[in-house]
Amino acid sequence: MNSLLPDPIKISVLAGLLFGATITQTYAQNLDTAKLNQYFATLETNNKFMGSVAIAKDGKVLYTRSVGYSDVDQKVPLQQRPHLHIGSISKMFTATMIMQAVEEKKLSLDTKLSAYFPKVKNADQISIDQLLRHQSGIHNFTSDDDYQKWYTQPQAPGAMQQRIEGLESDFAPGETTKYSNTNYVLLSLILEKIYKKPYADLLKQKIVTPLGLKDTYYGGKIDTKKGEAYSYNYTNRWEKEAETDPSVPLGAGGVVSTPADLIRFEEGIFSTKLVKPETLEQMKTKKDVFGIGMFAFPFNEKQGYGHDGAIDGFSSMVGYFPDDKVSFSFISNGSNYVNNNITIVLCQAAFQQPFEIPVFTTYAVTEAELAQYEGVYAVEGAPMKITFKRDKDVLTAQATGQPAMPLTATAKNQFSFEQAAAVFEFDPAAKTMTLKQGGGSFTFTKE
Numbered sequence: 001m002n003s004l005l006p007d008p009i010k011i012s013v014l015a016g017l018l019f020g021a022t023i024t025q026t027y028a029q030n031l032d033t034a035k036l037n038q039y040f041a042t043l044e045t046n047n048k049f050m051g052s053v054a055i056a057k058d059g060k061v062l063y064t065r066s067v068g069y070s071d072v073d074q075k076v077p078l079q080q081r082p083h084l085h086i087g088s089i090s091k092m093f094t095a096t097m098i099m100q101a102v103e104e105k106k107l108s109l110d111t112k113l114s115a116y117f118p119k120v121k122n123a124d125q126i127s128i129d130q131l132l133r134h135q136s137g138i139h140n141f142t143s144d145d146d147y148q149k150w151y152t153q154p155q156a157p158g159a160m161q162q163r164i165e166g167l168e169s170d171f172a173p174g175e176t177t178k179y180s181n182t183n184y185v186l187l188s189l190i191l192e193k194i195y196k197k198p199y200a201d202l203l204k205q206k207i208v209t210p211l212g213l214k215d216t217y218y219g220g221k222i223d224t225k226k227g228e229a230y231s232y233n234y235t236n237r238w239e240k241e242a243e244t245d246p247s248v249p250l251g252a253g254g255v256v257s258t259p260a261d262l263i264r265f266e267e268g269i270f271s272t273k274l275v276k277p278e279t280l281e282q283m284k285t286k287k288d289v290f291g292i293g294m295f296a297f298p299f300n301e302k303q304g305y306g307h308d309g310a311i312d313g314f315s316s317m318v319g320y321f322p323d324d325k326v327s328f329s330f331i332s333n334g335s336n337y338v339n340n341n342i343t344i345v346l347c348q349a350a351f352q353q354p355f356e357i358p359v360f361t362t363y364a365v366t367e368a369e370l371a372q373y374e375g376v377y378a379v380e381g382a383p384m385k386i387t388f389k390r391d392k393d394v395l396t397a398q399a400t401g402q403p404a405m406p407l408t409a410t411a412k413n414q415f416s417f418e419q420a421a422a423v424f425e426f427d428p429a430a431k432t433m434t435l436k437q438g439g440g441s442f443t444f445t446k447e
Contacts, residue, residue, distance in 0.1 A: 095293020
């Protein structure tokens with residue numbers, strides 16, 4: 001998936017995470033590291049996760065683990081401090097620098113976009129605050145079909161500005177909230193205009209150096225010799241993803257970091273080392289869905305703040321619970337699993353809650369079996385259809401308007417897509433397929 005930001009559904013899932021757990025004791029620093037090691041070894045062995053994780057308390061990293069490869073073809077293992085692309089967590093860095101500029105009176109939250117980019121549609125009505133909170137209405141360029149044709153290509157100076165100036169609006173400024181990478185590309189360009197420096201230099205000057213972050217910087221072409229990692233998607237093997245050129249996302253998704261550095265960064269925000277206390281309160285305060293560069297999520301009665309991200313085959317999450325000074329983070333360069341499950345386990349471990357080691361089952365499906373599942377399946381009265389095809393020895397599912405998903409055979413006539421927690425059960429004789437997801441069950445008939 002070539003997305004620079006979290007899907008809104010992921011955010012709504014995250015907003016309800018851990019509803020089944022109960023916290024009855026205070027945090028202790030005796031993490032069950034042996035069980036955490038077993039958990040991540042299980043994910044690695046079953047090709048469910050490659051990446052790095054960290055848990056911290058009071059600013060001290062208590063657990064970190066890396067599994068998988070930085071280069072699968074060359075069998076290069078991930079380093080203990082692998083440098084990984086963080087996707088939309090980059091927006092937390094950009095938002096923080098904008099709020100620093102507000103404190104320095106370089107601009108205000110009420111400043112209109114027209115002060116910098118008057119040719120953008122509705123620029124005279126769009127405020128900095130609306131850009132930060134995804135309420136500008138400016139169309140998200142990564143949602144367009146043609147994005148796939150140019151996202152890997154270097155963009156000449158001014159090219160992204162020209163692309164954005166040609167976009168239409170999806171809604172009137174302030175009318176609603178809709179996640180758009182375009183907002184944060186514009187905020188990145190505004191920072192460069194204000195300070196007359198490249199985004200990479202500003203990131204180092206205003207965040208990396210003050211916090212002493214050793215492994216955080218603006219990304220470029222991936223170089224595994226520098227501890228960086230390629231990203232992957234899983235079919236029946238790990239397959240390398242193409243690289244988004246860093247000139248495309250800027251501060252919407254171009255930052256490289258480690259889980260430990262992400263924790264130090266978010267703790268730096270909440271300890272007001274980067275912004276004033278009153279600025280932090282503004283950033284935490286929600287308008288509709290989002291705060292400024294962060295969103296809130298609950299762990300039962302505890303309130304966490306953070307962000308997630310995705311770019312190419314990378315995915316990431318960072319969260320901080322200010323009342324307990326507990327934080328966690330992971331960055332994945334290959335996921336064949338529900339990332340929200342990993343988030344839950346990290347939080348359960350951090351708060352001394354029990355967690356389960358997953359059990360994965362597979363089924364050796366034959367080509368003849370795969371052939372009987374192929375076709376288009378539909379539900380009467382619903383616009384969505386799902387097309388199943390063989391891709392070598394893998395069955396793929398493609399819903400209307402969505403990319404094809406490689407499925408894993410888990411039992412006779414049963415397949416799963418772990419990333420979306422979806423199960424597909426076929427009845428070849430009846431020519432039906434039942435989709436089970438999110439507690440629902442939907443039966444499709446083969447056309």
